[in-house]
Amino acid sequence: MKTHVTGIKSEFPSTNGKNHKPASFRKVKTSLSAAAAIQAFILIFAAITAGCTQGGKNAAMNEKIIALKEATHKGMSLEEALKQRRSIRRYSDREMTEAELAQLLFSGQGVTGSIRGLNLRTAPSAGATYPMELYAVVNNVEGLTPGIYRYLPASHSLELLDSGDFAKALSAACLGQGSVEKAAVNFVITAVPVRITGRYGERSARYVYMEAGHIGQNILLQATSLGLGGVPIGAFNDREVNRILSLEEDREITVYIIAVGTRR
Numbered sequence: 001m002k003t004h005v006t007g008i009k010s011e012f013p014s015t016n017g018k019n020h021k022p023a024s025f026r027k028v029k030t031s032l033s034a035a036a037a038i039q040a041f042i043l044i045f046a047a048i049t050a051g052c053t054q055g056g057k058n059a060a061m062n063e064k065i066i067a068l069k070e071a072t073h074k075g076m077s078l079e080e081a082l083k084q085r086r087s088i089r090r091y092s093d094r095e096m097t098e099a100e101l102a103q104l105l106f107s108g109q110g111v112t113g114s115i116r117g118l119n120l121r122t123a124p125s126a127g128a129t130y131p132m133e134l135y136a137v138v139n140n141v142e143g144l145t146p147g148i149y150r151y152l153p154a155s156h157s158l159e160l161l162d163s164g165d166f167a168k169a170l171s172a173a174c175l176g177q178g179s180v181e182k183a184a185v186n187f188v189i190t191a192v193p194v195r196i197t198g199r200y201g202e203r204s205a206r207y208v209y210m211e212a213g214h215i216g217q218n219i220l221l222q223a224t225s226l227g228l229g230g231v232p233i234g235a236f237n238d239r240e241v242n243r244i245l246s247l248e249e250d251r252e253i254t255v256y257i258i259a260v261g262t263r264r
């Protein structure tokens, strides 16, 4: 396995950061109008694709769309969740329930309002450009085939992209971290720079990391409130994780991973 890792000294492995500023951002010095045109094209294409997958027109795709339970959990106060949140790296073998998964996904990117026809979400987004995607790499969830799923915020549903057991491969890409292998679900937060660079240019590179932090913290606090354990994972081989998710790296890159499992 090709790796970008240097020394492993701290409590968790570190990366040398060589690929932390991806080509997708370095390339944005094209003229703004060209970038805007590309962005418009991709947005239109994405809207058409979303219409097909969420609008019930494509039967083959629909078989892979799973409607999620409504997120109705009423847990502890925010203050209590803030006090109790701790990085938990060891999990039991108990399955995560589908309701818990639905709640966690909603906390990360759920739709909570709209303005002029644009959906707004639990996590803030620079200029409401929403450049982030949220994936659930499912390992041990009641009633769900293990595999890679994409969260579709507008319909609060999951799209199955690839079925299979990815726990070991993802853990290896996260430098062998046991928490990733044992987690019931690993939430992979990615960025699609073209959605934001047309508006914010190179500054977008900062914004997507900030947005990943918002989403990650939401999931971690929600996990705490659900009585689950979670840990943020920053130490991973970018290219390996991108490959596992079959991301087209010129368009989309992994930024952050949140492992969540049932507590021992």
Ligand SMILES: Cc1cc2nc3c(=O)[nH]c(=O)nc-3n(C[C@H](O)[C@H](O)[C@H](O)COP(=O)(O)O)c2cc1C
Pocket: 011, 012, 013, 085, 086, 087, 088, 089, 177, 179, 231, 232, 233, 234, 235, 236
């Ligand atoms: C950006 C970032 C990356 C992190 N990466 C990892 C990681 O790869 N593996 C891990 O076990 N913990 C990781 N952590 C968790 C920290 O080790 C943890 O937050 C820290 O020890 C403080 O403990 P607490 O979260 O329980 O308050 C990461 C935390 C942050 C904010």
